[in-house]
Amino acid sequence: VQLVQSGPEVKKSGESLKISCQGSGYTFTGYWVAWVRQMPGKGLEWLGIIYPGDSDTRYSPSSQGQVTISADRSTNTASLEWSSLKATDTGMYYCAVAGQAINFGVSGGFDFWGQGTLVTVSS
Amino acid sequence: SSELTQPPSVSVSPGQTASITCSGDNLGDSFVYWYQQKPGQSPFLVMSQDNRRPSGVPARFSGSNSGRTATLTISETQASDEGDYYCQAWDSSSLVFGGGTKLTVL
Numbered sequence: 001v002q003l004v005q006s007g008p009e010v011k012k013s014g015e016s017l018k019i020s021c022q023g024s025g026y027t028f029t030g031y032w033v034a035w036v037r038q039m040p041g042k043g044l045e046w047l048g049i050i051y052p053g054d055s056d057t058r059y060s061p062s063s064q065g066q067v068t069i070s071a072d073r074s075t076n077t078a079s080l081e082w083s084s085l086k087a088t089d090t091g092m093y094y095c096a097v098a099g100q101a102i103n104f105g106v107s108g109g110f111d112f113w114g115q116g117t118l119v120t121v122s123s
Numbered sequence: 124s125s126e127l128t129q130p131p132s133v134s135v136s137p138g139q140t141a142s143i144t145c146s147g148d149n150l151g152d153s154f155v156y157w158y159q160q161k162p163g164q165s166p167f168l169v170m171s172q173d174n175r176r177p178s179g180v181p182a183r184f185s186g187s188n189s190g191r192t193a194t195l196t197i198s199e200t201q202a203s204d205e206g207d208y209y210c211q212a213w214d215s216s217s218l219v220f221g222g223g224t225k226l227t228v229l
Contacts, residue, residue: 036220043222043223044158044220060218103213105213105214106154108154109156109211110168111171113165114165
């Protein structure tokens with residue numbers, strides 16, 4: 001299993017951005033893909049998750065309306081998108097795949113992680 | 124488990140046992156996962172479903188979860204175990220991470 005994320009980005013506040021995570025070595029449509037943010041020097045924060053098989057998408061309460069998660073089954077790629085970046089969006093963004101089924105509210109961890117995409121937003 | 128609380132830091136001598144706790148309301152009602160993150164690297168799953176070690180994780184790592192507290196225990200701690208450790212669980216349809224614990228092997 002390999003998750004390859006797009007390269008670092010430097011943007012200004014108000015600009016749009018889409019970063020990607022391409023999966024290989026497994027059936028992309030069969031496993032949930034999550035996005036996790038890590039602000040500089042801080043901990044992990046879950047943003048949301050998508051099931052590429054049917055595009056079922058869930059967002060954290062804090063990220064709902066702030067980002068859009070999508071998946072392209074033709075290219076085995078999951079994406080995280082902003083329509084208007086803020087300086088507070090600066091951080092490292094990871095995609096991660098759950099190796100087993102997720103039972104929301106009960107179980108589901110992430111066995112495989114991408115290398116991360118550093119997003120820097122200046123005001 | 125809307126909020127998971129971890130100690131900011133844990134120190135241990137080489138060869139000794141390190142215990143990292145993760146506390147949250149009704150944490151025992153869901154499974155807990157643990158990740159190790161070393162500087163400049165992506166997180167790495169070291170414990171799944173409370174106490175299942177993923178392939179390749181040394182048997183020195185063990186886990187438990189009961190009531191309000193989950194614990195990751197590392198026996199015979201080595202210098203290579205240094206890093207940040209995060210617990211993770213689900214609260215309804217939201218995934219929650221603990222704040223992280225920095226493990227120092229002195």
